[in-house]
Amino acid sequence: MAHQVLLTDELTIDAIAPLFASLKEALTSGQPISIDLQRVTRIDTAAAQLLAAIHREAAQSGTPCAFQLSTAVTHHLQRIGITL
Amino acid sequence: MDLKRFHAVFVEEASEHIENLENGLLQLEKSPDDAELLNDIFRSAHTIKGSSGTVGLPDISRFTHVMEELLDDLRNHELTLHRDMINTLLEAVDTIKLMVAAVADESEFDFSSCQALMERIRRLQGKAEPGASAGPEQPEAPAATCSGRLFLITFIPSPDLFRQGCDPIRLFDELAELGTIEAIQANDDRLPPLAALNPETLYLSWTIKLRSDADVETLRSVFLFVEDDSTVEITPVLAPQEQLPLLGKLLTEEGIVSEEDVRQALTKQQKLGEILVAQGKTTQAEISKALAKQGVQKAETFKKSVSSSIRVDLNKLDHLVNLVGEMVIIHSMFQQVMTEWQQANDNGFGNATERTERLFSQLQRIGKDIQEGTMSLRMLPVGEVFQRFSRLVRELSTTKAKEIELIISGEETELDKGVLEKVTDPLVHLIRNAVDHGIETPQERIAAGKPAKATVFLRAYQLGDAVYIEVEDDGRGLDRDKIIAKAASNGIIAADALLSDDEAYHLIFMPGFSTADQITDISGRGVGMDVVKRNIEALKGTVQLRTRKGYGTTVSIRLPLTLAIIDGLAAKVGSEVFIIPIASVIESLRPAQQVVHTVEEQGEVVNVRGEYIPLIRLCSMLQIQGTHQHPWNGIVVVTHHEKRKYGLLVDELLGEQQVVLKTLGSATPKVQDISGGTIMGDGRVALVLDVAGIVAMARA
Numbered sequence: 001m002a003h004q005v006l007l008t009d010e011l012t013i014d015a016i017a018p019l020f021a022s023l024k025e026a027l028t029s030g031q032p033i034s035i036d037l038q039r040v041t042r043i044d045t046a047a048a049q050l051l052a053a054i055h056r057e058a059a060q061s062g063t064p065c066a067f068q069l070s071t072a073v074t075h076h077l078q079r080i081g082i083t084l
Numbered sequence: 085m086d087l088k089r090f091h092a093v094f095v096e097e098a099s100e101h102i103e104n105l106e107n108g109l110l111q112l113e114k115s116p117d118d119a120e121l122l123n124d125i126f127r128s129a130h131t132i133k134g135s136s137g138t139v140g141l142p143d144i145s146r147f148t149h150v151m152e153e154l155l156d157d158l159r160n161h162e163l164t165l166h167r168d169m170i171n172t173l174l175e176a177v178d179t180i181k182l183m184v185a186a187v188a189d190e191s192e193f194d195f196s197s198c199q200a201l202m203e204r205i206r207r208l209q210g211k212a213e214p215g216a217s218a219g220p221e222q223p224e225a226p227a228a229t230c231s232g233r234l235f236l237i238t239f240i241p242s243p244d245l246f247r248q249g250c251d252p253i254r255l256f257d258e259l260a261e262l263g264t265i266e267a268i269q270a271n272d273d274r275l276p277p278l279a280a281l282n283p284e285t286l287y288l289s290w291t292i293k294l295r296s297d298a299d300v301e302t303l304r305s306v307f308l309f310v311e312d313d314s315t316v317e318i319t320p321v322l323a324p325q326e327q328l329p330l331l332g333k334l335l336t337e338e339g340i341v342s343e344e345d346v347r348q349a350l351t352k353q354q355k356l357g358e359i360l361v362a363q364g365k366t367t368q369a370e371i372s373k374a375l376a377k378q379g380v381q382k383a384e385t386f387k388k389s390v391s392s393s394i395r396v397d398l399n400k401l402d403h404l405v406n407l408v409g410e411m412v413i414i415h416s417m418f419q420q421v422m423t424e425w426q427q428a429n430d431n432g433f434g435n436a437t438e439r440t441e442r443l444f445s446q447l448q449r450i451g452k453d454i455q456e457g458t459m460s461l462r463m464l465p466v467g468e469v470f471q472r473f474s475r476l477v478r479e480l481s482t483t484k485a486k487e488i489e490l491i492i493s494g495e496e497t498e499l500d501k502g503v504l505e506k507v508t509d510p511l512v513h514l515i516r517n518a519v520d521h522g523i524e525t526p527q528e529r530i531a532a533g534k535p536a537k538a539t540v541f542l543r544a545y546q547l548g549d550a551v552y553i554e555v556e557d558d559g560r561g562l563d564r565d566k567i568i569a570k571a572a573s574n575g576i577i578a579a580d581a582l583l584s585d586d587e588a589y590h591l592i593f594m595p596g597f598s599t600a601d602q603i604t605d606i607s608g609r610g611v612g613m614d615v616v617k618r619n620i621e622a623l624k625g626t627v628q629l630r631t632r633k634g635y636g637t638t639v640s641i642r643l644p645l646t647l648a649i650i651d652g653l654a655a656k657v658g659s660e661v662f663i664i665p666i667a668s669v670i671e672s673l674r675p676a677q678q679v680v681h682t683v684e685e686q687g688e689v690v691n692v693r694g695e696y697i698p699l700i701r702l703c704s705m706l707q708i709q710g711t712h713q714h715p716w717n718g719i720v721v722v723t724h725h726e727k728r729k730y731g732l733l734v735d736e737l738l739g740e741q742q743v744v745l746k747t748l749g750s751a752t753p754k755v756q757d758i759s760g761g762t763i764m765g766d767g768r769v770a771l772v773l774d775v776a777g778i779v780a781m782a783r784a
Binding site for chain 1: 278
């Protein structure tokens with residue numbers, strides 16, 4: 001059973017704390033992680049950096065980590081050169 | 085970090101883009117299918133949005149965003165452009181103008197007043213929901229070009245960038261506008277484990293491959309606001325045929341060194357501070373202190389000088405900087421030769437003489453180039469001012485219910501910045517006059533057999549030492565009888581005065597004169613043409629008027645180039661030396677006795693190859709005792725003024741030279757025939773003749 005993280009609406013630095021908390025929780029759950037961003041309408045680089053961090057750390061520890069992205073997120077990640 | 089100190093820079097940049105938006109929208113109305121134009125407009129809006137956000141002005145950013153979305157839909161053909169849309173967008177541009185103006189004078193702007201307009205823009209877009217406002221996510225501007233040089237950009241931002249309210253994506257978007265981002269890679273080397281991470285700290289850094297036509301400085305300016313605490317390295321990836329700097333090019337052309345040598349030398353180039361430290365003349369600490377001071381001074385002067393600053397074509401400036409660099413090198417070469425001269429007593433002069441001569445001639449050439457380059461910095465294309473008139477005419481024609489097209493030509497003609505600023509108001513008057521008085525209503529035009537749509541031409545061109553700006557309309561022309569009647573009733577002329585057409589038409593330049601039957605808010609209050617004339621004359625210019633009843637009116641403004649340095653012909657009259665501006669000189673000759681004639685009512689003329697040219701004796705004009713009594717003993721300098729030739733009789737020609745034109749000072753009353761004074765090589769003062777003034781005096 002994978003650990004589900006459902007993120008919606010705006011992921012920006014103004015509300016970074018809950019996002020940070022839920023990603024940390026996912027990582028410490030020890031289960032495969034699935035992060036659903038399909039309903040995210042807007043993301044900024046601060047939030048994108050957290051996604052990059054969990055992606056890297058999950059890969060290092062061998063935890064499967066899957067992302068489902070909305071177009072807004074894909075687009076932002078492309079423009080700042082982050083691949084998940 | 086106090087973002088306020090960037091506001092002055094922002095205001096300057098935004099003003100440029102606002103102008104671009106305004107002109108672009110007016111253009112777009114005429115050619116709605118121009119995709120490139122629409123892109124350009126979009127980019128301006130996008131830049132205003134981006135940079136206002138970066139410098140902490142979220143209101144402007146939010147407002148521009150709404151506008152940008154509408155433009156984007158237009159660009160993607162989701163919407164079709166119509167007049168109402170242009171009107172709303174122009175209104176939006178005006179609102180941005182107000183917001184930027186409020187930033188400039190540090191006053192408050194009531195953002196709630198924009199809500200209605202923002203709502204209208206959204207409605208045009210087919211979106212009425214107010215919630216969807218604040219998302220900066222925008223599709224990329226399509227990659228404009230694939231040309232240009234390749235740059236490798238390393239950007240290690242300050243960890244505090246997020247806390248300063250800046251998202252690096254804005255910088256990348258700005259870069260994307262300067263060229264094509266071929267690759268971008270975020271590096272996560274500095275990213276700590278999630279548990280140890282502070283989500284408000286920026287750990288990422290970037291390497292970007294950008295292909296762009298811009299130079300390193302322009303690219304660097306993108307990082308201007310974040311540069312203080314970040315590391316930005318921009319390295320052009322050198323193509324084999326990369327252009328060498330001027331001196332290097334010269335040296336290689338003359339086969340003194342190879343291209344490879346120059347390139348190697350360039351990589352060794354040090355900054356001034358490093359050189360001084362290396363030579364033990366100062367310490368690194370002192371240099372850092374001075375640099376910090378320089379930074380503060382820069383920010384201070386920016387604040388003060390926004391209104392009096394000038395935007396200079398970067399190419400002009402680069403050229404000048406190159407030249408100054410060359411001069412410095414020649415300076416040091418000179419020093420070396422001087423040392424050789426000092427040692428010459430022991431072992432002969434060697435080739436020091438020859439080298440001195442060569443260096444001197446190089447120095448002369450550079451000096452001349454620097455002089456020309458410096459002068460050109462003050463010159464601006466008149467298009468900067470002309471473009472504003474499109475909007476003026478558009479609005480006037482709407483309020484007056486007349487159909488008018490403004491056709492602009494010669495925008496690239498350059499004029500001194502000071503003159504250009506002062507000529508704007510007179511031009512506004514002239515254009516308003518043309519629209520209000522000159523152009524008839526569409527009904528009248530059709531009745532007169534003319535097309536309903538009227539045309540106003542605004543053109544500029546350079547001829548000789550003057551720039552001409554003309555406002556021409558194809559309206560009803562001036563009514564001679566009406567003007568005379570009006571002037572008589574105003575007591576400007578006697579009721580029975582006999583006037584030539586020209587004299588009659590020039591009555592409109594008299595103070596307090598207006599023939600408009602109806603005073604409107606546009607013109608007709610009788611202040612206008614006299615102010616125009618006075619303003620132009622204050623610039624040492626003249627105003628001419630041509631009109632034909634039923635066919636239209638042309639007002640032509642002639643402005644001197646007003647360069648402080650002119651090429652002049654030094655001529656002797658009696659014991660005095662005068663300078664005749666070379667731009668008005670055609671030729672000079674010593675006339676034979678039989679070609680000088682006296683014609684009744686015209687005075688003396690001289691026959692030059694079959695053409696009779698009026699002869700003006702400078703000695704009698706200037707009331708000086710001349711050396712020669714007869715023209716055939718002196719020299720005739722043939723000059724031109726307003727397409728006619730005049731021969732100025734002088735005693736002797738001293739040759740051509742460049743002179744620095746100085747005004748005679750406010751203590752001297754304005755003299756019609758003298759445009760200024762100069763100091764000659766031998767220290768004597770010479771007066772510079774104003775050919776137009778002399779001709780006018782001779783005719784009187």
